[in-house]
Amino acid sequence: MTDRAARRGVPKRVRVTVAVVAALAAVGFLVAALAGAFDDDAPRVPAVPMPGGAASSAPADDDETDEPGDATPTPEPLPSRSTATAADVEVVASGLDVPWGVAALPGGDLLVSLRDSARLVRVAPDGERTRVDGPGADELRETTVPDGEGGLLGVAVAGTFATDGYVYVYRTGEEDNAIVRGVLEGTTLGRLETVLDGIPKARTHDGGALAFGPDGRLYAGTGDATEPANAQDLDSLAGKILRLEPDGSVPADNPLPGSPVWTSGHRNVQGLGWDEDGRMYASELGQDAFDELNEIVAGASYGWPDIEGTGGEAEGFVDPLVTWSTDEASPSGIAVTRDGVYVAALRGQRVWRVDLGTLVRGEPATPTVLLDGVGRVRNVVALPDGHLLVVTGSTDGRGDPADDDDRLLRVRLQVTDVP
Structure with a gap:
């Protein structure tokens, strides 16, 4: 992925996957045809989406013309290579019991999910906490069954939250x-409606990531539910990244x-996270050898259980951008900023940084440690003011919590461009 065309289109490392996606789309079209789905109400087989979720159905020469003087568009500048340090770390809130997901609300408040108590907490910028109540909160407590890694996990709000x-x-x-x-009205959650169910559960490998993409669609990361074969079974929702309309219908x-x-x-x-150009990234917990950071391309397979870590291209799988040994990472939430991808590490007990400028150029990226010494790290969120919010996770049953754990930490970044 060294030329501009490769960067803005399908990366070299996933070109083989495009063929797989095209084959899957062709199979889907044939099945629809056999079912008599050529009436006006039948869904059309879409074009293969490009990284970031944008689909193109135009011919390859759509922008070409026979008019004289047709000029090649000026390429957009690439993100600078950079380094970053944690210039300041401030405790926003402490004493949280197994925090998991975090969503930033308009106005600066945060919505935090507590895995085992199945509660949502609203945290103001000054750290004041208010428990979310109401019929929806009651339903969450009554229907959530915490077990191992399961419980109340990811939380997300769309860009339309201010109106809906x-x-x-x-x-x-x-x-x-x-x-x-x-x-949610203030700290009152109304009655719940199901967006999607039937995602296999397990005490481990339970997934739980939830985020809205720049396309306005809802994305969810699921685990293989301790059944590795689920990951390659396209009829199973386990071991997948899912994409939905906000109401749960399929785009x-x-x-x-x-x-x-x-x-x-x-x-x-x-x-799950996206950069400013719409490239999608996801963290992946490995088994015994390698954890991963992946660039996500629609329709691709990322190898598990056939491949753990790199080496998948020959099998038609996508290789990761970055790998760690499992004792260095066990990655959970990620945040993507203008300068880097920041990865929360549970077992590694730190926040890793992967330079975005290096990734976009297709160059080998070496992760660096942004923050350590704070215990297990469950999540990291990019705040609208340019800070990072780091969520510790030492009360999850696998850590050694301090008296004030778990905490929300606001981190001011000092970013320096490098040649």
Whole structure:
């Protein structure tokens, strides 16, 4: 991925995957035809989406013309290579019991999910905490079944929150994982409606990432639910990244018609993020050897359980951008800023930084440590003011919590461009 065309189109490392996606789309079209789906109401097989979720159905020469003087557009400047340090770390809130997901609300408040108590807490910029109540909060407590890594997990709000008030959460129930939503007014959550259910659950590899992309669609990261074969089974919602309309319907341009599956071959996805150009990234918990940071391309498979770490291209899988040994990372949430991808590490007990300028150029990236010594790190969120919010996770049953754990930390970044 060294030339501009490769960067703005399908990266070299995933070109083989495009062929796989095209084949899947062709199979979907044939099945639809056999079912008599050529009437006006039948869904159309979409074009293969490009990285970031943008689909193109125009011919390859759409921008070409026979007119004289047609000029090649000036390429956009690439992000600078840079380094970053944690210039200042401030404790926003402490004493949280197993925090998991975080969503930034308009006005600066944060909405935090507590995994085991199945509660949502609203945290003001000055650290004041208010418990979310109401019929939706009651339903969450009554229907969520915390067990191992399961419980009340990811939380997300769309860019339309100021007008619709919807809060989306990923929760583990008696039979499965589900994504539900309710309207939040102040600290009152209205009755819940199900966006998607039937996601396989397990005490480990339970997934839980939830985020809205720049395309306005809702994305969810799921685990393989301790059944590795689920990850390659396109009929299973386990071991996948899913893409939905906010109401739970399937977008017409998903790779497989009628399916929420966006990508497959994942072991346990707990972090999702996008850069300013729409490239999508996800963190991946490995088994014994390698954890991963991946660039996500619609319809691609990321190898699990056939491949852990690099080496998948020969099998038609996508190789990761970066790998860590499992004792260095066990990555959970991620945040993508203008300068880097910041990765929360549970077992590694630190925040890793991967330089975005290096990634966009297709050059090998070496992760650096931004912050350590704060215990297990569950999540990291880019705040609108340019700071990072770091969520510790030492009360999750696998850490050694301090008296004031768990904490929300606001980190001021000092970013320096390098040649």
